[in-house]
Amino acid sequence: MSCKRISELKIMTLCDILFASTLVLFLLSLKVLSVRCTELSKPALVILLDGLNKLKVLNISHCIITEYHPPPAPMEILIELDQSILKKASRCSV
Template sequence: MKDDHLSYIAERCPHLKRLVLPAWNRITKTGICQAIHRWQELESLTMPSIAHPPYIMEEIGRSCKNFASLKVMGTFDVQFASTIASHLPKLKILSVRCSILTKEALLFILDCMDHLEVLNISHCLLLENLTTLGRKHIIRELDQTILAKVSRLREFYHCMSQSCTTCQRMTTDEGLMRWYRYEDWFWRQDEVSSLSLGQDYGKLFDEGCLNLGFRN
């Protein structure tokens, strides 16, 4: 999908409430922001992780007053968490399943997102921190500090089992899930029922979708 496709959809579906774009490597920053500006009734977004998330969260916060549900597929660090807390403070549902998630980002969300009701961190590669050097310190079990903080949520989902097929795939792919390698329906799953898409959609990912950032 490219900018002109997204613009076409935005023009003809101005009352869109849910947008699922887990890969948008052919869409520019301007293209996605202009589309979101038109979708003032947007309530839910499934999106890839991006290197510099503030501009899209700013646009959602500015244009979509009923926005309540976000799913991120990729890397979720403290910058991403801070951006969400700043621009989407009333977010109710957040899923980062099958993402690289830092402990700092998780704690930030739990401490700062007072309106959050549902959180899904299932099959995440939970890291002590993000570093480009040295060995990754993977957290295999949630500590009591995290468990105490999530107890306030209405729903909390997590899976860190080494016998889980999805967790195994995350480990094999080193946290950046190669969705195109797996079943066409695999990426559409979510433990949060309102975010799960079932199995009635076509193939979306190919190897070219690995570049999850925007084009300038």
């Protein structure tokens, strides 16, 4: 059961794998998503880009994009998105 009427959404909280998976599961018709000024994990970003096929605009400006590594390695804050993410995002206005 997905919500077909919601086409735009603004998120103002942490976007992790669970949150991104829930969005993909219930908001398949999402065309505009803003996660501006939040913490966004790299795996969550991949889930959003792969799962929201109708997405046209993705606002990730001023986000802290993180990648977690197995302990004892610290969390990494990404400064640039890698080519795999950029390729997935090329269909959207990012």
